[in-house]
Amino acid sequence: MNPFTLFKPLNNWRLLFTLLLSVASFHVQAESVEYRIKAAFMEKITRFINWSALSSVQNDKVPFRLCVLGENPFGGELRDMASISHIKGKVTELVFLENGNMNSRCDMLFIAQSKQHDLKSVLQHLNASPVLTVGDSPDYVNQGVMINFIYTDNRIQLEINTHTAQLAKFKISSRLLKLASTVKTQ
Amino acid sequence: MNDKTKNKPRFLSFLLFGSIFFHLLSASAEEATLATMIGMSLEELLDMPVITASKTPQRLRESAGTVRVITAEQIRHRGYLTLEDLFSDLPGFQFRNIQGFNSYIFLRGAPNQNNLILLMVDGVEINELNSGGFYGGGQFNLENIKRVEVVYGPSSTLYGTNAMSGVINIITRDVDDEDAQQTRVSIASGNFDTLLTDFRSAHYDNERQFGYSLSGRYFSSEKADLAGAEGDNNWTGQIENFEDDISLDGKIRYGDFDFGLVFQNKEASRTTNFKTIGDNSLDHDTLWHIRFLNLWGKHDYRLSKQLSLKSKIYFQDATVDNDTVAFIQTVNDTSNCTTGAEGCQLGFYRPNTSWGIEEQLNYQPNTDLQLVFGLVYERDDLSSSFSRTYSSSITEPPPEPAEPERLDNRLAGAYMQAEYRLNEAFIMTLGFRRDDSDIYGEADTPRFVLLYNQKTLTWKLVYSEAFRAPRRWDLTFGTGNPDLKPEEMKSLETSIGYQFNQHFNSELTLYDNQISNNLIIDDIANRWINQGELNTQGAEIVFNYVADQLSAYLNYTYTDSEDENGTPTTEIAQSTFNTGATLAVNQHTRINLRANYLGSKQNPDVITTTGNDRIDSAFVFHTTLDYDNYYGWDFQLIVRNLLDEEYYHSSNRPPDRYRQPQRNWLIKAAYAF
Numbered sequence: 001m002n003p004f005t006l007f008k009p010l011n012n013w014r015l016l017f018t019l020l021l022s023v024a025s026f027h028v029q030a031e032s033v034e035y036r037i038k039a040a041f042m043e044k045i046t047r048f049i050n051w052s053a054l055s056s057v058q059n060d061k062v063p064f065r066l067c068v069l070g071e072n073p074f075g076g077e078l079r080d081m082a083s084i085s086h087i088k089g090k091v092t093e094l095v096f097l098e099n100g101n102m103n104s105r106c107d108m109l110f111i112a113q114s115k116q117h118d119l120k121s122v123l124q125h126l127n128a129s130p131v132l133t134v135g136d137s138p139d140y141v142n143q144g145v146m147i148n149f150i151y152t153d154n155r156i157q158l159e160i161n162t163h164t165a166q167l168a169k170f171k172i173s174s175r176l177l178k179l180a181s182t183v184k185t186q
Numbered sequence: 187m188n189d190k191t192k193n194k195p196r197f198l199s200f201l202l203f204g205s206i207f208f209h210l211l212s213a214s215a216e217e218a219t220l221a222t223m224i225g226m227s228l229e230e231l232l233d234m235p236v237i238t239a240s241k242t243p244q245r246l247r248e249s250a251g252t253v254r255v256i257t258a259e260q261i262r263h264r265g266y267l268t269l270e271d272l273f274s275d276l277p278g279f280q281f282r283n284i285q286g287f288n289s290y291i292f293l294r295g296a297p298n299q300n301n302l303i304l305l306m307v308d309g310v311e312i313n314e315l316n317s318g319g320f321y322g323g324g325q326f327n328l329e330n331i332k333r334v335e336v337v338y339g340p341s342s343t344l345y346g347t348n349a350m351s352g353v354i355n356i357i358t359r360d361v362d363d364e365d366a367q368q369t370r371v372s373i374a375s376g377n378f379d380t381l382l383t384d385f386r387s388a389h390y391d392n393e394r395q396f397g398y399s400l401s402g403r404y405f406s407s408e409k410a411d412l413a414g415a416e417g418d419n420n421w422t423g424q425i426e427n428f429e430d431d432i433s434l435d436g437k438i439r440y441g442d443f444d445f446g447l448v449f450q451n452k453e454a455s456r457t458t459n460f461k462t463i464g465d466n467s468l469d470h471d472t473l474w475h476i477r478f479l480n481l482w483g484k485h486d487y488r489l490s491k492q493l494s495l496k497s498k499i500y501f502q503d504a505t506v507d508n509d510t511v512a513f514i515q516t517v518n519d520t521s522n523c524t525t526g527a528e529g530c531q532l533g534f535y536r537p538n539t540s541w542g543i544e545e546q547l548n549y550q551p552n553t554d555l556q557l558v559f560g561l562v563y564e565r566d567d568l569s570s571s572f573s574r575t576y577s578s579s580i581t582e583p584p585p586e587p588a589e590p591e592r593l594d595n596r597l598a599g600a601y602m603q604a605e606y607r608l609n610e611a612f613i614m615t616l617g618f619r620r621d622d623s624d625i626y627g628e629a630d631t632p633r634f635v636l637l638y639n640q641k642t643l644t645w646k647l648v649y650s651e652a653f654r655a656p657r658r659w660d661l662t663f664g665t666g667n668p669d670l671k672p673e674e675m676k677s678l679e680t681s682i683g684y685q686f687n688q689h690f691n692s693e694l695t696l697y698d699n700q701i702s703n704n705l706i707i708d709d710i711a712n713r714w715i716n717q718g719e720l721n722t723q724g725a726e727i728v729f730n731y732v733a734d735q736l737s738a739y740l741n742y743t744y745t746d747s748e749d750e751n752g753t754p755t756t757e758i759a760q761s762t763f764n765t766g767a768t769l770a771v772n773q774h775t776r777i778n779l780r781a782n783y784l785g786s787k788q789n790p791d792v793i794t795t796t797g798n799d800r801i802d803s804a805f806v807f808h809t810t811l812d813y814d815n816y817y818g819w820d821f822q823l824i825v826r827n828l829l830d831e832e833y834y835h836s837s838n839r840p841p842d843r844y845r846q847p848q849r850n851w852l853i854k855a856a857y858a859f
Contacts, residue, residue: 037234040223044231050392080220152553155232173392174441175362178488179228 037156038136038149039077042066043085045147045158046108046132048176051088052169055130057107063093065105069122070112072096073136078110108132111145119143128167141184146170150181157181222732225259227332227363250605250615250635251648252338252681252695254728258359261328263768263778265810265824267382267405267852270322272334273354274782275764277726277741282757282835284844285409285427286458287474289322293351294338294699295722295747297757297838302654302673304341304349307356307435307448310482311348315504315538316568317659318348321476324405325431325450329372329384332359338726339697340652340677343617343633346562346599347655350675350701361397361439362390368858376824376852379428380407390439397439405431410847412458418795418834420461420841425469429454442487448480456512461840468514468529468580475507496546501539506572508535508586516580533575533584537592538658540566554607562599567592571662593658597623603633613637626655626672644683651676656714660705664712671716675701689733695726704749719750738767757836759785759803776812781805784833793842801843804833822854 046064051057057064064087068078082092087108095104102125109131111122116137123144126133136149141159146168148159159182165172177183223231256272266272270289273279282297283289296302300319305312313320334356341349359366366388374382383404390397406429413423429452436447453475462469482500489495516529542564549557573590577583601619608614617633631651638645656670681695701720708715728741742763747755766780786803793799807828813821830849837843 033234036220036223037231039220040226041231043224044226044228048228048392077220081224084221085224155234157232171393174395176228178442178486179232 034151034156035074036077039074039081041149041156041158042078042108042110042134043081043087045134045176046087048173049132049165050171051107051132052130054169055107056105057088057090057130060090063091064088064107065093065095066108066110067095067097067104067106068110068112069097069102070115073112102126106131108134111135111137111140113137119145123164126168128164130168130170132168132170133164141182152181160184227360250633250637251341251646251650252679252693252726254336254338256334256336258332260768261331261334262822263776263810263812264766264780265778265808265822265826265852266328267824268322268324269320269326272328273336275739275741275766275780276336277728277743277762277764278338278724278745280745280757280759280762280784280787282838282844283322283846284458284835284837284839284841285412285847287321287323287429287452287454287456291322292758294697294724295745295755295758296351296699296701296720297755298351301348301657302351304345304347304353305356306354307480308358308446308482309355309484309498310446310448310480310500311502312448312478312480313348314476314478315502315540315566316506316536316657318654318657321452323429323431323452323454324382324407325403325433325452326356327358327384327386327401327403327433327435329370329403330358330386330399330401330435332357332363338695339648339679339699340631340633340650340675342629342631342652343619343650344560344601344603346597346619346621347629347653347672350652350654350673351699358401358435358437359386359388359399361388361399361437362392363388366399370856370858372820372854372856374822374852374854376407377850378408378410378847380409380850380852381405382407382852382854388437395439395441399437400435402434403431405429410845410850412845416848417845418793418841418843419463421457421469422462425462426455426457426471442485444484446480446482446484448478450478452476456510458841458844459839460513461842465840466515466517466529468516471511471581471583472513473509473511475510477503477505477507479503492550494548496548498544498546499542500544501541503537503539505538506534506536508533508573509583510534511583512572514580518578528578529580531577531580531582531584533577533587535573535587536569536571536590538566538568540564540568542597556605558601558603558605560599560601562597562601564597564599566595566597568595568658569593570658595623595625595658597621611638611640613639621655623655625661626670629653629655629672642685644681646679646681646683648679649677650679654705656705660714663714664707667713667715670705670714671703673701673703673705673716675699690729690731692730693726693728695728696724698723720747720755721750722747722755735770736767738765740765754788756788756790756799757838759787759801761785774813774815776814778810778812779807780809781807787836789836789843790838791842795842801834801836804831806831806833806846818857818859820854820856820858822852822856824852824854826850 056062079094082094085092133145134147135145141148141161144164146161146165149156150159158180160180161184163186254276270281270291273291278294280292290300293303305320337353341353345353369387371385386401388399408427412421412425412427432451434449438445456472456474457469460467480502485497487495512532512534514531544562546560569590570593573587575584575587599621603617605615615635619631621629633650636647652675653672655672660670661668677699679697681693683693685691699722703716704718704720705714706717723746725744731738745758745760747758762785763783768776768778770776784804787801789799789801808826809828811823827847827849833846834843835846
């Protein structure tokens, strides 16, 4: 094979020039997609988890309550997700616990990085109640958060703490566990 | 002015037009594609790239090669009905649709009998066993497809034989997909006696970790008016062009085990394989009856965080059934008929089975290195040739052919692939496979990929080799040739992709493919022989725009394909392009308009009605209108060849060229409960 015959189309410099011109003519609008993916994950993982019989999720008459504790990192993504998704077949209500008021009813609680220093007291307050805890901070899963998003190799990965999930009587699908990068059982 | 020089200004104008078009689109870009992400599977979400440090978007193709995906949404909104429809809007594809019993799909400038592409359903090969060629047509249940992945270029390093021009993997809905947890039925009717009905249903019990899915399809159509002048005077007014397909797909999941079934029964007229005006064939009452049964089981076992084992066992039955009537002659020809005064009919029967097992070990010792090791063992039980019977009448079908002689073939293969992240931006992939067959001996296929991925820019360099082993049909066709060697391909490819924003991306791909030991038919000896080369250089440029309310695409393909003497390859157009857009008018209504430009190409033989060997260029438009979610009902109107363009595909058979369907429409209603 003659290597000089390869990439014959490259000889058409006008083709490449035109392509570069077309590339340069666009304004690059780089926007965050990380929390859009995490918002999609928040909706998606609920399909692979069974809430305990004691949870209000089992009550068809009340909406699914998704709470965010601390500084909301999602922008409008969670609100968009709540508006287009019926989690567990129910209307999704989004509640921001910005003042740290933990007395609201929550079925799922996202604990933001800004509440990292309060994590221990937050988890103690929940005390195995049927609230699915979710976060995206290093070591959250070791400290007892049930689902944690981490960033590895340009991708979002899942860490799951089955020990705390079982204490709160959650059943997590084996398929979700299989896809998790870390499963903490103790 | 030759064709090449004529094409250049057109191409540059096209690029500039594309730039302006998409610049305007991006200026009015809608926010967010969250709905699309929610529609993705967990695996797809886990595979979505992001860069946390800069919080900038990345939707870059990190796969080790050019991969293009067709989604369930696109299948539905573009009104695709058949296998060949799926690829009609992608760059690099060209077609020889002979109507009747088959449609041939060419990728990157290599005409063939559908045996240079490996077609899989859920990762299990569905190419016909004896010839290695898959069947186009309506037997694939498109309603149950989650997505279709098209890997361009040679992939024998992972997939073995047939993966020369590309690999197509049709991925069907999983038992636990949220949007599959319903029963959906649809019925459609249109001109050319087209009737389509399908259903799908799935259920997954999370607690018991058990689920199932079942889907089916019935498709029946005459497809086009080919009578007399409408069919370019190849056939009389009595021509039959029917296709009747029944298919069934099923899956069961229990814990970590998955089991699947794909059944397809295709019955179609074989009349279009021959001429009947000015020839001695009858253009009705022929039948090509082929059925496929694929059964598979898969198991994924994670031994540790770094180590996992994927197991797959599969069985395939691909049989040309014993009621097949391959052709009917209206004169007594002793070369084909044993006896008979008025003519004769030829019956075919060709049963084939195969089973195989594959073990794939995935090992990731650290975050920078990923290793894949695989072992494959296959055993084929193939007919040595068609078993034939004849009747001495044009009205009496031939008797059932006897069981043909069966031959046992074995194949063992081993492959490995290493993906190593050199630094933040560069990933290098090295792969190698060795196949050892008792038909064609050993075949080695290496692969090398260098990938640069930085924020919004991706660049790839791919060198790969592939082969297509002669199958039983190649070895025995006509007078037979037991000495055939595998066709071999060497390919060098580079591509550059750019993500302009969250909605808009573009990609340019350049490649050089060289096929040696080319398999061609020796007309004098009437058998396949290895002869010469097929060299193809090409460029594909793609623009994609996706937002919530509007999605659009535009792609152009330049193909320069010739033999070792520089003679252009027949049946391949130098220029093709496709464009289309889907607009969500409101929450119920969507409209899709798409167009295919098929460039002029050379026909293998002179066409009687035109006196030359050119297949003219054509611009074909299609439209689909959806009205969804009306009390559980979805309605659809599909109009193909909207402007009733008269256009043709090339022919490598007795008909001079193949008229493609006139304007045809279909009305579809679906209900989900």
